[in-house]
Amino acid sequence: MPIIEVDGLRKRYGDQVAVDDVSFAVDEGEIFGILGPNGAGKTTTVECVAGLRAPDDGRISVLGLDPRADRAGLRQVVGIQLQESQLPEKLTVAETLDLYSSFYPDPADWRDLVADLGLATKLRTRFGKLSGGQKQRLSIALALIGRPRIAILDELTTGLDPQARRDTWQLIKEVRDRGVTIVLVTHFMEEAERLCDRLAVIDAGRVVALDTPAGLVARVGAEQRIRFRPSEPLDDRLLTELPEVTSVTRDGSRVLVTGNDDVLLAVVTVLAREKIRPTDLRVEQATLDDAFVALTGRSINADEETKA
């Protein structure tokens, strides 16, 4: 039973089409990812879902509510962590949490939240003195403080260091395990792969794929790649004649073999028989990155790389 349904969503700002045609459904209790490059329409999509923007066209239902018509009802059940939303500089973490919990009829205990988010030692610190990562975690806490049934998190781990990022992922999983449905906007592949049950890949305002992370990867083929340096000269034909192998190429002294799921065992068996040791052996599988490139024709971080 879908908890969020988006059907034919369109939104433009002046001449700029932000969302062209987006449809998806989110099931209760899942972590649903919205993945796409910067400017793909991800944020606009979730802002329409949250009732912060009026769509030009399309139908949205969140827990059976229309996000625009039933805004008051929606705010009781949906928590949102917005990008680039700050707080008063001179308000402390504890004061902020205490204030925001007064906005909800049955708030979560914010002492538990700060413990989970690693902010317990920062309660008396003013917002302006927090690091970027700490501000981000406070923002997540505020999204969860009203015990929402749905939490929308926009670029959850931006600005977090790798350890804080992993801790945050763990927290989000725990929140989901308590029954909260999570909509996660991200342009960060590892996050999508590790955290999301299902993903909508959005590019240029359209959904280009909707699947589990594994399902998306499988679309680009279950092909495996093996790289190694043979310890003795190796005749390529020994490998090419194997049914599991699709191609053998050479890169200097290295051999690159591609093939199906069983290719590794087949290749290693042949090498053992020939008494050749594969040194520097690497096995690579297609990743979500590969899937994204195959779906959109470019890398998700292409924009940022050009900028950098």
Add this chain to the structure above:
Amino acid sequence: MTALRKLTVTEFKLFLREPMVVFFAIAFPSVLVGILGNVDEFQKVDPALGGARVIDLYVTIAATFVLAMLGLQAAPAVLATYREKGILRRMSTTPVHPTNMLAAQLIANVTIALVSAALVFTVGRVAFDVALPRQIVGFAVAFTFTAAAVFAVGIFVAAVAPNGKAANGIGAVLFFPLMFFAGLWAPRETMSPVLRRIGDFTPLGAGEQALHDAASGAWPGAGSLLVLVAYVVAFGLAAARLFRWE
């Protein structure tokens, strides 16, 4: 209701954490009365002022200053900064609408203004024997109308200013000429009739006149109150139309 109460308490705390604003809104007006009261000339009864002393006039001018400081400088900058930083937008994702923030700002600022004005009158009374407002109901009416007019203009400034810095700038640009007409540099009683007449139509000029009338025992003039109401309606409606939460 608890949310509005919490918001108001929070805005009080944040006010107290801005030492410059606290100084100019609470300490400065009383200090000003204290300094002027120590000028011998200002302690003398002046027949040209209808038998009043200059220090008698400055008590209501200082009370007007308090409202202008909070209504034109402090509140618009805070509200525009809250919008600029997405604080109002974040609030609009919660069950408590950001109008509550506006209300909390008004309650906090008007309360601070009352405290500061009370301090001004206390200093005047204790140190220089300035009479307390004689028409107390009239004084409350005049204070309420003046506060409403000044804050309507202030919220209008917050509505049109693109960010906190701009709101600060606009507030300052309005503050000096409006305080001039309220008599900060030369009491209205010493102004030329033309300047005084112009002042009658400014929010702080009309406000000061109404406060002064009530302080000296009369009911605030209908003309002054009408001018104040006009500012409340015009700027209040414009602010309501133009104010954006994000």
